[in-house]
Amino acid sequence: MDKLKLLMGRQIVLNKEHELFVKQPMIHEVVDMGEDGFNELVLPFVITNEAVFNGLENENELMSQFHMYDLFFAEIEENVYVLDSIFGGKSALGVLKDSLSYFLQTDDIEFLIHRKKIVVNGNYLMGKEEYMSLRSIVQGVCNRQEMQVEKPPSNMTKRQKDIWMKLQKGRRRKAEKDAVYLQDLINYTSFGGTTYISTSEIDRMTYYQLSNAYKSIMGVDAFRIGMGYKLSEKFDVKDDIKHWTESLKIGK
Structure with missing residues (x-):
């Protein structure tokens, strides 16, 4: 590619x-x-x-x-x-x-x-x-990956399998609730960056370009929030914060 x-x-x-x-x-x-x-x-x-x-x-x-x-x-x-x-x-x-x-x-x-x-x-x-x-x-x-399937652990008892199935239903409901749709990607990309990107500009993007713009905006935002915590005297953040250039890197 x-x-x-x-x-x-x-x-x-x-x-x-x-x-x-x-x-x-x-x-x-x-x-x-x-x-x-x-x-x-x-x-x-x-x-x-x-x-x-x-x-x-x-x-x-x-x-x-x-x-x-x-x-x-x-x-x-x-x-x-x-x-x-x-x-x-x-x-x-x-x-x-x-x-x-x-x-x-x-x-x-x-x-x-x-x-x-x-x-x-x-x-x-x-x-x-x-x-x-x-x-x-x-x-x-299309910025997609192969369909992922979560498999139940092997050798479960009937009771364990029933519990696992109930947990799966809960996870599916949460996944549906947290799903990000195309209109969300457009809205986040349009208003979420440091400058406004009009919907007419987004309309002319490829699907990959929009996905990359969204990922980049979210990556920079996460870096700034993390650095804000890191530099604040009131918070103790021990984990290293990746520089925003790592989030934006496309690579070969």
């Missing part, structure tokens, strides 16, 4: 020979399609086989048997696929096609079901390896 191009909003190269580039989502596009619609486009590139098989008795066996890419082509019955339920009953291949069309900026997408291949623009053959490369790029331009 070329982080300079990522920061400056340029397209990211997937395959130079076939002139395939991954577009960076623009904030105005995400706003127009809705955050839920955008998240659906991203989902094919963040979902994991661990999340798909979580909770099943033979989940470890299934995870070792099926690569995430293969699951898009795994049929339960004719025209019904394993991942359809993950996408709210929609066709998993249909969602993947919409996602590929959006990020690769082409409507020329064809699935070779039995070969487990995807043909893009009639000449680029995508398999498992190419999907994983695209997956990494999409996660980068």
